[in-house]
Amino acid sequence: MRYIYFLLALFFTNLEAKNQPNFILILIDDLGLTDLQAFGGEIDTPNINSLAEKGLMLTNYHTSPECAPSRAMLLTGMDNHKTGIPMIPEVLPRNLRKNKGYEGYLVPEALTIAEILKKSGYRTYMTGKWHLGFGGEHIPSLPINRGFDKTFILDATGGDNYSKHSYLPYYLEAPWFKNGEEVELPEDFYSSEFFIDQMIDFIDEDGSKSPFFAYVSFQAQHIPVQAPKEFTEKYLDLYQDGWSALREKRLKRAQELGIFPEDKNAVNSLENYPWEEETQEEKELLIKSMAVFAGMLNAMDFHIGRLIEYLKNNGLYEDTIFIITSDNGPEGNDPRDHATWRAWYETSRWNNNLETLGEEDSYVFIGTEFAQAMASPSHLYKFHMSEGGLRVPLIISGKGIPSGKYKGLTFVTDVAPTIADLASSEKEDQMIGKSLKAIFNDFNTDLYKENEPVGLEVSGNSALFLGDYKIVKNKPPVGDSKWRLFNLKNDPGETQDLQLIEPEIFKTLIQKYSEYVEKNGVIELGESYRWYDEMTINTAKRHFMPYIYAGSAFFFILIATLIYFFRRKL
Numbered sequence: 001m002r003y004i005y006f007l008l009a010l011f012f013t014n015l016e017a018k019n020q021p022n023f024i025l026i027l028i029d030d031l032g033l034t035d036l037q038a039f040g041g042e043i044d045t046p047n048i049n050s051l052a053e054k055g056l057m058l059t060n061y062h063t064s065p066e067c068a069p070s071r072a073m074l075l076t077g078m079d080n081h082k083t084g085i086p087m088i089p090e091v092l093p094r095n096l097r098k099n100k101g102y103e104g105y106l107v108p109e110a111l112t113i114a115e116i117l118k119k120s121g122y123r124t125y126m127t128g129k130w131h132l133g134f135g136g137e138h139i140p141s142l143p144i145n146r147g148f149d150k151t152f153i154l155d156a157t158g159g160d161n162y163s164k165h166s167y168l169p170y171y172l173e174a175p176w177f178k179n180g181e182e183v184e185l186p187e188d189f190y191s192s193e194f195f196i197d198q199m200i201d202f203i204d205e206d207g208s209k210s211p212f213f214a215y216v217s218f219q220a221q222h223i224p225v226q227a228p229k230e231f232t233e234k235y236l237d238l239y240q241d242g243w244s245a246l247r248e249k250r251l252k253r254a255q256e257l258g259i260f261p262e263d264k265n266a267v268n269s270l271e272n273y274p275w276e277e278e279t280q281e282e283k284e285l286l287i288k289s290m291a292v293f294a295g296m297l298n299a300m301d302f303h304i305g306r307l308i309e310y311l312k313n314n315g316l317y318e319d320t321i322f323i324i325t326s327d328n329g330p331e332g333n334d335p336r337d338h339a340t341w342r343a344w345y346e347t348s349r350w351n352n353n354l355e356t357l358g359e360e361d362s363y364v365f366i367g368t369e370f371a372q373a374m375a376s377p378s379h380l381y382k383f384h385m386s387e388g389g390l391r392v393p394l395i396i397s398g399k400g401i402p403s404g405k406y407k408g409l410t411f412v413t414d415v416a417p418t419i420a421d422l423a424s425s426e427k428e429d430q431m432i433g434k435s436l437k438a439i440f441n442d443f444n445t446d447l448y449k450e451n452e453p454v455g456l457e458v459s460g461n462s463a464l465f466l467g468d469y470k471i472v473k474n475k476p477p478v479g480d481s482k483w484r485l486f487n488l489k490n491d492p493g494e495t496q497d498l499q500l501i502e503p504e505i506f507k508t509l510i511q512k513y514s515e516y517v518e519k520n521g522v523i524e525l526g527e528s529y530r531w532y533d534e535m536t537i538n539t540a541k542r543h544f545m546p547y548i549y550a551g552s553a554f555f556f557i558l559i560a561t562l563i564y565f566f567r568r569k570l
């Protein structure tokens with residue numbers, strides 16, 4: 001009899017194991033709401049489109065406005081202040097690192113989705129940008145020690161897409177690791193191509209003995225924007241009409257696709273920046289920079305297509321769920337605006353020659369105005385708590401996922417609980433997000449109820465969502481550190497501040513934000529905090545502190561030795 005029970009148990013265990021889907025989590029860096037064709041973009045992304053068409057498009061999904069905190073929230077389902085990554089480590093004031101939640105690396109108690117899935121029998125792989133191990137300095141926080149079986153990763157905000165060159169003075173060289181060991185990159189490295197090749201190798205080496213979780217975290221579309229010539233060439237004439245025309249075109253397309261309501265307005269953010277007044281030379285550089293941006297996105301989609309092909313050829317595609325999203329809105333930084341960054345760039349190997357723009361050693365960025373156009377129809381872009389920094393695409397597609405658009409509010413913290421739910425894993429109590437499975441059968445269901453606030457704080461910029469309302473404040477130079485109130489249902493473009501019109505609601509949201517700060521141990525950074533100044537200070541400390549420590553140690557030993565000999569003589 002006991003034997004029969006055993007056989008029955010084995011049968012049902014196997015049945016359950018067979019129901020566990022594979023997951024491919026694709027994170028695109030600095031991708032705006034309307035960059036993908038399915039969301040209103042003009043760049044070819046046929047492979048992502050076909051997944052979007054078959055699957056679920058979450059058109060009101062919000063992440064955090066910066067890379068690392070978004071990644072910590074995405075992988076853990078927790079508030080960033082509970083993960084050790086309240087902001088990107090490069091701009092975290094070092095004196096705050098002694099506070100709980102501000103360590104600057106992913107703390108052990110913030111369980112990753114890979115650690116959770118491993119308990120349910122999953123194989124776990126990662127390629128691409130990690131950015132949760134304090135720039136490669138905190139080895140226990142690298143993904144190989146955080147639930148991933150095999151990894152080939154970059155532990156920085158970004159890096160050259162062709163080599164280990166750093167794109168920022170903060171890093172002397174981009175810190176790359178294979179399975180936790182520092183590693184060189186192959187000669188023919190191009191980031192998007194390599195991440196897919198390496199991921200196919202990881203999946204292939206282990207065969208199909210158990211379900212897998214694959215996290216592909218692209219460098220595309222982060223600075224330096226780079227793409228092989230054959231991808232860029234198609235787009236050389238696409239952006240000749242400038243940024244205002246692009247913002248308008250994307251708004252219209254987003255309206256046609258039902259991403260943004262037809263009768264709602266966007267902020268006229270570019271009215272003081274006429275494209276016509278740019279010099280011919282500057283225009284040529286910007287038009288080609290945008291072509292490189294388009295080429296980079298098109299190249300990434302092409303390589304995603306190779307992964308899909310591999311899965312189809314090996315009988316894995318039907319059992320796989322794809323999750324595709326971005327970590328924040330478009331990057332609007334122009335490194336020339338910052339003295340240290342500019343001085344470093346001018347003495348480095350990088351160039352911006354028009355002829356070879358986007359190729360190896362070419363340093364490309366799209367600038368503030370085009371970033372604002374690409375965040376269309378939202379206001380502002382990366383680093384800011386306005387919709388342009390937060391609202392990005394989320395696509396879930398594959399086995400058991402319904403097709404259609406969900407227009408209710410969703411957040412970055414919902415992704416990990418959703419994966420855990422779909423994998424039949426236990427949801428960890430520390431997760432604050434919700435499983436999206438709750439809306440699969442009815443797209444009219446509100447995942448977040450009227451009385452459920454969601455707060456956000458990163459680098460002193462803040463927001464809180466409650467029902468249809470949102471309060472938001474951004475620090476200078478773009479913002480003024482003052483709260484504003486918007487009704488996102490009536491005004492998703494954030495065009496009209498309602499705090500004087502609806503003072504009671506404003507008061508309620510401010511109160512809820514105070515409760516959020518208290519509950520999550522948010523440290524107010526003060527008016528003088530500027531992320532760029534902090535990065536300059538941290539750059540100096542990262543490079544010179546080891547020498548200061550070594551010099552001090554040498555000096556101490558020298559004095560101690562002299563005292564020793566002096567005393568012996570006496």
Ligand SMILES: [Ca+2]
Nearest residue numbers: 029030067327
């Ligand atoms: Ca990013």
